[in-house]
Amino acid sequence: MNAYVGTPTSRVDGRAKVTGAAKYAGEFPADGLVHGFVVEATIPCGRIARLDSTEALKVKGVLDVLTHANRPPLADADEAWKDEVAPEDGSPFRPLYDDSVKFNGQPIALVVAEDWETAKFAATLVRVEYQEAQAFATDLEAERGKAAEVKKPHKPRGDAAAALAGAAARHEADYFIPTEHHNPMELFATTAVWDGDGRLTVYDKTQGVQNVHKFLCGVFDRKPDDVRVVSPYVGGAFGSGLRPQYQVVLATLAALALKRSVRVVLTRQQMYGIGYRPATIERVGLGATSDGTLDAVTHEATAITSRYEDFSRNDAGWADQLYRSPNTRFTHKLVRLDVSTPCDMRAPGAASGVCALECAMDELAVALKLDPIELRLKCYSDRDQSEGLPYTSKQLRECYARGADAFGWSRRSPTPRSMRDGKELVGWGMATGIWEALQMPVAVRIVLTSNGHAEVSCAASDIGTGTYTIVAQVAADALGLPIENISVRLADSTLPQAPVEGGSWMAASSAHAVLAAAEEVRKELLRLAGTMPGSPLAGAELADTVLIDGRIATTSDNSRTVSIADAMRHGNVERIEKEKLNQFDEDKKHARNTHSAVFAEVKVDEQLGVIRVTRMVSAVAAGRILNTKTGRSQIMGSVVWGIGMALHEETVMDPRFGRIMNPNIAEYHIPVNADIQDIDVIFVDEPDAHINALGVKGLGEIGIVGVPAAIANAVYHATGKRIRRFPITLDRLLD
Amino acid sequence: MNNFQYSRAADVDDAIRLLATDPDAKLIAGGTNLIDLMKENVERPSRLIDISRLPFRKIEETADGGLRIGALVPNSDLAYHPHVEQRYPLLASAILAGASAQLRNMASVGGNLMQRTRCAYFYDTTTPCNKRAPGSGCSAIDGLNRNHAILGTSPSCIATNPSDMSVALVALGALVHIAGPTGERRIALTDFHRLPGDTPHMDTNLGAGEIITAIELPPRGFSRNYSYLKIRDRLSYAFALVSVAAALELEGNAIGEARVALGGVAHKPWRSLEAEAALRGQAATVDHFSRAADMMLADAAARSHNGFKIELARRAIVRTLTQAASATPQSQAHKKIA
Incomplete structure (x- = not known):
């Protein structure tokens, strides 16, 4: 139900x-x-x-x-x-x-x-x-030469250097993304x-x-x-x-x-002494034949870390999931500085790495005189090339189509500076987003009482994302009870096992743990109901039963039914308590990712360089959306953050003192209400029969990936100026 | 934050007497800047003298048709006062370009004049700063100075005054009413804030033991041809990179009276009498506006990161004068630049 x-x-x-x-x-x-x-x-x-x-x-x-x-x-x-x-x-x-x-x-x-x-x-x-x-050092660009390569399994394919050098069309550039704090x-x-x-x-x-x-x-x-x-x-x-x-x-x-x-x-100031998104220089090289077939992708990320820990994430490898290319080389380097260790921050690795990749794809599209979407469709990969695996589902094509349609992309005039609105230059840009669809073992305990209430508990945190709500939704459906009858307890170390809430994995992970525990409850109810004299459920198979409207019933014959209250009364039990650890079957035959297509409209005052992001469309394919309201909020929040990453956010360090000089939210800028106008979130239908029973992939991180690139590409389209250093502030647009 | 004494001034004489007896005391009204600075240990007053209950909350017409604004009028009350909206819309607009609704509700007019620079080194007590610790050096001159001054700087300090309201007040020719141990005096707002020179710790010419009681506006309000344009790194709630207050009196397309002042570029709101004089009697054209901008910025000097401000200011001056001349003032609610 x-x-x-x-x-x-x-x-x-x-x-x-x-x-x-x-x-x-x-x-x-x-x-x-x-x-x-x-x-x-x-x-x-x-x-x-x-x-x-x-x-x-x-x-x-x-x-x-x-x-x-x-x-x-x-x-x-x-x-x-x-x-x-x-x-x-x-x-x-x-x-x-x-x-x-x-x-x-x-x-x-x-x-x-x-x-x-x-x-x-x-x-x-x-x-x-x-x-x-x-001596001490805190500046990435000054210390870039001291970067050391991280040994991670990014398997190169072919000979990327040679292919890039020989490509008919090529683009290679550095993109700089500063240190950012979560705030x-x-x-x-x-x-x-x-x-x-x-x-x-x-x-x-x-x-x-x-x-x-x-x-x-x-x-x-x-x-x-x-x-x-x-x-x-x-x-x-x-x-x-x-x-x-x-x-x-x-x-x-x-x-x-x-x-x-x-x-x-x-x-607030002291919070700048904890983790952050590390500053990175992302060097991306793309080589293509003149018709837009990719022949080479190189991506070298150079990120900062502390002297005492090597923190690194996957910045460089995303092209293997997104774009077909016979020759690739992905590397990640670290520069150790006298700073605290970076940590994960909303789509770690992807937010920075895909930003650079998607700006580079836009630059290649310009060089090839191709529409940016057309180039991406030409290179579209139905397999994760790193492992040669198909996806559990991948509706990225549909994201491009639905997003472009909602945005009105077909009305775009491709030439930079060719669209305007009064004193403002208008720019339309797009980018692709990608994130992992991860899932982890989680245990859930359900205590069902004979009055038809259930307490569902788990050690997982709800960090504001809506875990309480989706756990209640899934439990209400699985137990056949109104959501008001479900109480959820989370985030107590004495509760059933859960990993940290991160990576957008908790929705799928907790939902399936609830299903597993609810099945144990249903099994017990069926046992109790089956032993009632003349039970309509005598001999019913567990797989053929559901809990619905406070009753246990068979799916094949809905007249065979016993109320939960009757079953428990008959069994003389006041409460049924079941705890179950859910583990997902290992699936080595598929890659698991969420995707998005992001479209941005900017208006840039031609004289003064002031940038306004007037419209954003984010079309997301992330399997089944458990809650379209909290899910939409997740994506909207991420898009807002992406606008900040594009235009505002930067932790500023004075290398003479090795000190952060803007450790407060007056001077560390994030978007304010005035910076945010229309954000249209589209969830593309993406049935997924492989990933898990509910077909859920998780949301949150996917919402930011691609957003800064879409805006940077729109700024280029508006002004003809390619800004490869974030944030894009107005001084970079003044001649 | 240090420990401090707290006194509530019974009347203005009481406030002046309390100031005289405790040279490290500070007056507090809205506290929107002072409390922040105390939290950062930048300001360490021995005593806070609370003047928020003194009777300086009136806005009243003066005998010559100007306006007298009590020093304790909240910024928002001033911006939304019908008389200000109708006769001095430049002032209303500048106030609404600053801070947030909540801060404007708390902040007083006198306190707005007294707010201190947002230079990051001034705020960080571990770094040298001549304004905070005289003689310790200026970290901004060879440091992070993207937001810093391009006009009227000194080898001691390149900080900017952060006020929006003051920029409009300077353009309007406002006077500051001051009470002190030796009686009352009035000075022009242009003479109220100081250039840094070799005493950057002194922001203003307010003497020891003195208190601002009111601001006075002359009758001329420029209610038809005015604009306040603030350029910043996000579309609201940020200090100006450059702001411009422009006011004109036009006869046909000829400029009668002209006022231009800049914010975000100097240690004080920057008004150029020469540029204004050059505009008078000229046609209101982009060429003349450009010439005025060049005059205003003739002595501008950049440091390592703030060179863009010179060109930005030049363009912003022309734009704001154009907005004023065409009676299409910049809206502070709608962020598209007119």
Whole structure:
């Protein structure tokens, strides 16, 4: 039954969120709660020569100043600090571990006081002297020559260098994408509640409570039962909450040191000392025959990372999924700098790499005098060439067609500067988007009570994406109950197993776990109903039954039915509790991806260079859409973010100080309402019989991929100026 | 944020007396800039003297037909005041180009004149800055200076004044009413803000113990031919890269009176009397506007990242004067540039 799946169901947690009833990590109360404020390093590299807390400790209300010199024990082995998404190579950052300074903004002390303002004031009185390193480096372009290649299995095909050199039409260029920060609305925060005897309940802003749980148990040498991690609501994270952030270590450390409950809330400025999208130089080379058949693709990404961990993602390999070419070479290089380790941020790798690839495709189309869509269709790949596999489904052609139709692409005049509206030049650009359709093992517990209510629980987080709602939808359909009768509990480390919520994998993963647990419930109901005297369901096969309208019935004969209440009454059970871990069958015969076609209209004031994005169309093929309302919101939010990536976002570092100089959302620009006009989201019908039972692929990340390229291509079409450095600010358009 | 004392001024004399007894005290009204700076540890006042209850909230006509605006009138009340909308729409437009609705509701007119630069080095207490820590050096001159000044700079400081409202007020020839220990005085707004010279820590010529009580506008309002154009890195809620306030009095196509002022380009709102004089008596044409722009920017000097501002300012001046001359002022609600 599909009363809810596929419909625009409103968020089940919407009321709690807008009324303030939903509590976030920094809002949980505790008896005797005290507050920690972080003291940050003001140099990028060196050692703490002296740290004097005397004056801070004199302030009334200050309880302690924790530093590397006086802290409780922390694990010494890297393994304890490596959470489930830590980079394989390197040694994770350990706050207050020793006197070394690895990046500007690194936490070096925690002032704990009776209230937050006192802690914040006292933090200004902590005196720090440094032994500064002789030299340091924070600038990608200055250090590009020191890049080292990452050993990852990007299999080259043919001889790309030779093919590119000999191509009739070729384009090769560098595209620069700066460091960007997530800036979720909610600040990173942890409330570590002292439960006595060394036991803690840790309310943390995180995308994975069980990841944080395991991490804390390892770092602080605790038994699993001593620590519980809870994170019922998350006000945006976008990847910044995948790894345990340092405030959870500091709050836990302080709670253990003081044997009382401690809250640590980072400031907006301090949040620029955690993860970010790494700056990259994406060098893309495309070679084609004069009719537009691709013969060579080279893509070399050079990204920044810290000195202590090698963080890298797949920037360079996406052409293998999108465009047929006999000769390819994809490489990823890292430049190690005196900065903190980057982390995942909305479509990591793809947002940057596909941006460059799709700008390059536009440049090649211009060189070939081909329509940009026509070029993409000429090179369209029905197989993932890296493995030679067909897709579980790929309706990208339909995305191009539906998107172009909705946008009015056929009315585009191809010549740059040929369309105008008064004093503004009009530009139309497009790009392709691609992301992975990932799915992970997740366990769900369902407790069905005889009054027809069900509690569905799982350790997965809802980071604002709508997990509560889709879990409720799928459960309501699978259990044959109204959605109002479903309550969902998430993001408690004691609940059934779930990985971090990321990669757009949680929708498919949690939905199928709900189906698996619901099947166990149905099995038990059938057993109970089958034993009733004269049961209409006697002998019915499980596969032939459904739960519908509060009843269990056979699909072949809908008169054979027993109410859930009767079955449970007969069995003399008040509740049925079933937990099931769902694992997806391994399918090595298909590639799994989501796709999009993105269209942008910009209007650029010819004299002043002011850019307005007046229309966006994003046509997305992502399998079955579980919730067309929250799904549309996901894509819209991502498109807005893509506009920011194209025109606004840049973390600015002064290389002389190795410091971020715009660590706030006044100066780190993201789009404001005035920057956003029409955004049209189209979900292309994409039945998928291979990927999973529901045909679900997941949404979120796919929405940003391609957006910055579509806008850059539109700016070129409007102005005739090819800007390969992001963000595209108006000064780059002034002659 | 440091610890500080808090006093509420009973009347203007009380405020002046409190200032005199505590040289590190600061006046606070809306607090939209001061509180931010205190949070960043840039401002560390020993005492906040709350003047928000002083009786400076009136907007009233003066005997000569001008307008007297109390220093504590919220920016939004001023922008939406019927008299301002009708007779001084340039001022209303400039105010609405700045900040956000929430900030404009809190911010006072006097506080707007006192807001400090948004130079990133001024805000970061770990870096040298002559404005914040006199004698420590200027990090912007050889650093990140894309947003910095092109006119009236000094080797000590290349910061800009961030106000939109002040740019319009300068163009309109506003006066500042000041009360202090030795009585009351009035100065032209053009003389209120300072160039950095070798004392960039001093933003204004407001003396120790002095307080702004009102702004006065002369009768001439330029309500027909005016425009305020603000160019920035996003379409709202960002400080100006360049802004232009233009006001004309036309007889046919001939320019009678002309006013042009720039924001985002200097340590103070930048008005050029020479350029205005050159416009008077001329036809309102792009050629004459271009000549005025050239005059205004003749002494402009760029640093490593802000060279674009000179050309941007030149084009923006011409555009804004054109908007003013054709009575098609820039809308602050619709972001398409007229």
